[in-house]
């Protein structure tokens with residue numbers, strides 16, 4: 001996807017503070033952190049959102065989740081964290097390249113969702 005910002009980060013075409021990269025996924029710090037620890041894990045493959053996820057994506061999504069947990073352990077989330085995948089309009093997704101947010105730090109996070 002030529003106009004996708006996260007594809008460009010994955011390809012190294014625009015800068016990001018990358019924490020981890022392998023053949024399938026990239027983890028990098030969110031540009032507007034909402035907690036002391038806030039990074040994103042993306043598949044290198046352009047999957048727009050969870051709404052488009054298919055059985056053939058199981059391997060890459062397994063990697064996304066295990067890398068998220070590994071990077072969380074390495075970035076000061078020893079006592080826990082929250083993983084968030086905003087999806088679609090209702091989920092207030094802004095960037096339509098599937099990504100997992102990992103948010104945490106030393107303090108207990110606010111309640112999950114407020115109506």
Ligand code: 5GP
Nearest residue numbers: 005016028029030031032086092093094095
């Ligand atoms: P969404 O609402 O789609 O789940 O979240 C998108 C996230 O991507 C936001 O937290 C936003 O701060 C982050 N983001 C958007 N553009 C960039 C960028 O160019 N670089 C980085 N590192 N994060 C970005």
Ligand code: ZN
Nearest residue numbers: 004007046097
């Ligand atoms: Zn993309």
